[in-house]
Amino acid sequence: MHRALAIAVTAAATAIAAMAWAGPSATAPSPATAPSAGAQPVAGRIWYHGPHYAELALPDGTRRAVHSLLNVPHPMTFGDWAWDETGVPPGPLWIRVDLKAQLISVFRGEHEIGSAVILYGARAKPSPLGVFHILQKAKDYRSYTYDAPMPYMLRLTSDGVAIHASDVRDGWATHGCIGVPMGFATRLFGEARLGDEAVIVGPERFTAK
């Protein structure tokens, strides 16, 4: 009787140990197994609670309330992007491009649904700052000026500044456009509509007070 009980306890303990051994590697990836360049996993959301929501200041002086941000567990590198819009209620889409942080954030209403590392204009061809609206969408666009493919192009200005898919690598710059990774560009192109707002914030950021 005692022997059977001891065997049962041993089996149960071994099972718990085996589960614990296999568990953490599946639920909490270590930095050594951090994903490579490309789509990054999103560990839920970081929520802000009212009545005083966090705010992001826009270059035109207005402020946008932020209810939730994507929780990207690892710092992103060039070519990385994250997209998660599960549970986000419908709302107007707007884009925030942060040149200093080299990041783009796509918001639906007050919730961030996508983020990626960007390329922006070189010093001799800087990206314009301000609040813009999407003027044109073209999936297979080829630049007349540079004779270069710009897939999933979202034109922001009449002189050719756009958000488009690009080879986002460290140490590269554009001629003023905002370059985003291809996987991110396809999703953004699918969600964005003509007239949606895109905000480009410069090196001196408009911090919310």
Next chain:
Amino acid sequence: MKGRRRLTLAFAAAALSLGVASAAGIDTLLWDGAHTRAVVEKISDPLSILDARSPGARRADALRQTKPGHVRSLAAAAPPGGPEERVLASSRERPPEPDLALAPPLLGPNSLAGPDAAPGGLPFLPAGAPPGAGPTPAAFTPNDFGALPPPGGLLLPPGQSPPGASPPGGGPPGGGPPGGGSPPGGGPPGGGPVPEPATWVMMIMALFAVGAALRRRKPVDA
């Protein structure tokens, strides 16, 4: 029997404690706690959350532009004193230029004789090298071959430096054979051995003309 049961129980207790400790995950708890604390500290400012995932601000140097063409003068328009931005060539599919073709064989001895020559470094001096880094290609004389290994030494292909560079003037002047003296670029610069179609046509027409002239002369002779 009693000892064996005790051993079994001890094993069970050890496995159970190991399982509980691993399940609780002391390091995981610590990481989660620090992460949560960091999130709580950051949560008042969304910009700090964006900064946490950011790769950081862009470096000021070594910028490559993703688009070619039309703006070749960008590097010249950059303000002086700062780092220059390099613009890509007009063709994005162009293969990378081979380094060996860029290095004429005469530069090999220069890199050997230069005081800064390091094995494994650049086999030739860049065009914009500062004066004093080594003799310029224009200053090369056959006497510089004295820096080569003595005759009968190792012969190196052009552009490759030996592991140990001999000091300048180590060998007899002009004694060593010019190692790697083969001309750069094996292909002939002119046209290929096969004539162009226009040449073929002209040659065939000339043959017809000669044949016609011969055929027409025969009745005259007869």
